[in-house]
Amino acid sequence: MAQVQIDNQILTEAANKTVLITGAARGIGAATAKLFNQHGANVVIADLARFRNVAEELITELAHPERAIFVPGDIVHWAQLAACFKTTLTRFGSIDIVVANTGIMESTPTLDLTPDEEGNLQENREAERVIDVNLKGTLNTLRLALFYLGSSSDQPSKSILLVASTSSYFGGTGVTAYVTSKHGVLGLLRASQSKAKEQGVRVNAVAPFLTPTHITAGFAQQWREKGLEENTPERVAEAIASVALDREREGDCVMVAGKYLREMESSRAELLSTWIGADVADFMGRAMQFFVSIGGYVLPKKY
Numbered sequence: 547m548a549q550v551q552i553d554n555q556i557l558t559e560a561a562n563k564t565v566l567i568t569g570a571a572r573g574i575g576a577a578t579a580k581l582f583n584q585h586g587a588n589v590v591i592a593d594l595a596r597f598r599n600v601a602e603e604l605i606t607e608l609a610h611p612e613r614a615i616f617v618p619g620d621i622v623h624w625a626q627l628a629a630c631f632k633t634t635l636t637r638f639g640s641i642d643i644v645v646a647n648t649g650i651m652e653s654t655p656t657l658d659l660t661p662d663e664e665g666n667l668q669e670n671r672e673a674e675r676v677i678d679v680n681l682k683g684t685l686n687t688l689r690l691a692l693f694y695l696g697s698s699s700d701q702p703s704k705s706i707l708l709v710a711s712t713s714s715y716f717g718g719t720g721v722t723a724y725v726t727s728k729h730g731v732l733g734l735l736r737a738s739q740s741k742a743k744e745q746g747v748r749v750n751a752v753a754p755f756l757t758p759t760h761i762t763a764g765f766a767q768q769w770r771e772k773g774l775e776e777n778t779p780e781r782v783a784e785a786i787a788s789v790a791l792d793r794e795r796e797g798d799c800v801m802v803a804g805k806y807l808r809e810m811e812s813s814r815a816e817l818l819s820t821w822i823g824a825d826v827a828d829f830m831g832r833a834m835q836f837f838v839s840i841g842g843y844v845l846p847k848k849y
Contacts, residue, residue, distance in 0.1 A: 550800050550807035552788045559791045561586035564638040566630065568621050568687055569648030571597035574709065574757060576604050577779035578645055578786050584609040585787075588638045591616045592630045593648075621648050621683035631694050643790050644691035646684045647709045649728075652676050656722035673723035680727030681734075684708060688734055688749070696745035705748040707790040708735055710799060712755045715810065732799065735811075739797045740842070748796045750789045753810060754782045755803035775804030 565582045569575040571593040579589045589608070591601045595618035605614045617633045619626035634641055656673040688706060695704040713725045714732035735751045742749040757777040770776065785802045789795055799810045819827040837843055 550785075550809055552784050552807070554784075556788055556791050557581070557585045560787065562588075563642035564588040564590070564634065564640055565643040565645065565790075566590040566592060566634050566641055566691075567645040567647055568592045568627075568630075568683075570645075571601040571604060571616075574754065574779045574782045574786075575645070575647040577783035578647065579604065579614065580608060581780070581783045581787050582643075583614055586610065586613075587643075588613045590614075590630070590634045590638075592619055592621075592627075594618065594620060621646075621686055622678050624686055627683075627686050628690060631690050635694070641691075641694055642704050643707065644687065644695065644705075645707045645709065645786060645790065646687040646691070647786075648679060648683055648687075649709060649711075649724075650676055650679050651721055651724045655720070670723075676723035677727045677730075680724065681730040684731050685734060688738060692738070692741060692745050692747055692749075695747045697747070703793065704746075705750065705790045706742070707786055708749065708751040709786070710735065710751045710753040712753050712801060712803065714751075714753050714799070715801075735797065735799060742796070748793070750795050750797065751799040752782065752785045752789055753799055753801045754785075755801070757782055757802075775806065777802055777804055 560582050563582075565579075565587050567575050567579050567582075567589065570579045570589070570591040575591075575593070579591055583589045591604065591614065593601055593616070598616060598618060601616040605611050605616065608614050615633075615637055617630045619630040621627050631641065652672050654672060656670055656676075658670075659667060661667050688708065691706045695706065697704060708731055710731045711724075711728040713719060713721070713728040717725045717729070719725065731751070732753075735749060738749050754777055755775075757779060781804070782802050785800055785807060789798065789800050797811055801808045801810050818830075822830070
């Protein structure tokens, strides 16, 4: 496994860049906004309209509040999210980094099979909302970022950072909708690489383990009492900024688990033949080259 060291010197690269962060009024998003702004970046705090007061209070706490704005918008709604990007361009002239941070978790078990009074199993709309926000919303953010950050440079300076999760790799926590959605975010990271190269943009991710926020409030104290490693929003923000600013990173995902930082995607590639066997790994490699040779997967016609 590739150990990652955060080089604080790279944070100086943030100066005068414009960073749009979704879900930035609280938690990891707010810590990320503070860190980028502290190092001279313009920050756009994109979040739901109901968090306006929280976001505006956050801006007063920033090192350079004149370099920050709040833009309301729901990432699930295309027009609202597109307006966030347009407002950013109007205010700051360009966008250099987009952090797709917004994420929610279900508050009741997704696979609860308790019937209603009539003996029927009802649709789980909360689980659908989790998948909408975490996966559809991240896809919306990714597409708009690729569109607005695209350039013809051979050395991409602009980047997109997807906030995945250790739940992107592991699924034993039982939060079904959240785990499913975060596996999807990892799929977006992998599936977007060819388009990102075409657009001259780098797409990477971080995968935080438990980080004390409103999502983990229900068991954070018990976690500490067990002496388990935990993150802080600031620690995750350092990883986000470091990965987003590092021009050598393309398609990487850095797991952040307290003092442990590991690059997951390159390690997965190195272990592939051990995992599935050298013969299957060779076959899969030749199969992928086939798709490259024909210009990509040939999409089926609508039916």
